[in-house]
Amino acid sequence: MQASTSIKAALPSVTQSLDYSDLSISNGGMATTAFLDLILGKNLDKAPPKTRQACLRYCHRDTEAMVKNWTVLW
Numbered sequence: 001m002q003a004s005t006s007i008k009a010a011l012p013s014v015t016q017s018l019d020y021s022d023l024s025i026s027n028g029g030m031a032t033t034a035f036l037d038l039i040l041g042k043n044l045d046k047a048p049p050k051t052r053q054a055c056l057r058y059c060h061r062d063t064e065a066m067v068k069n070w071t072v073l074w
Contacts (some may be wrong), residue, residue: 025058
């Protein structure tokens with residue numbers, strides 16, 4: 001896990017079948033920026049419905065990863 005306790009750092013040691021590579025929003029920084037843009041009404045030319053769905057997919061994957069990590073590591 002390379003001295004990191006993040007979900008994404010722990011995930012490869014728990015499972016190889018779950019990662020973030022297929023998502024358009026693939027890390028917390030991107031998710032935070034997209035979410036703030038949505039709630040503040042910024043970057044409206046970037047298709048808000050698609051951005052909202054991308055945020056939801058990222059949150060869903062993060063939840064899946066946390067459950068998988070918790071299940072295996074605890």
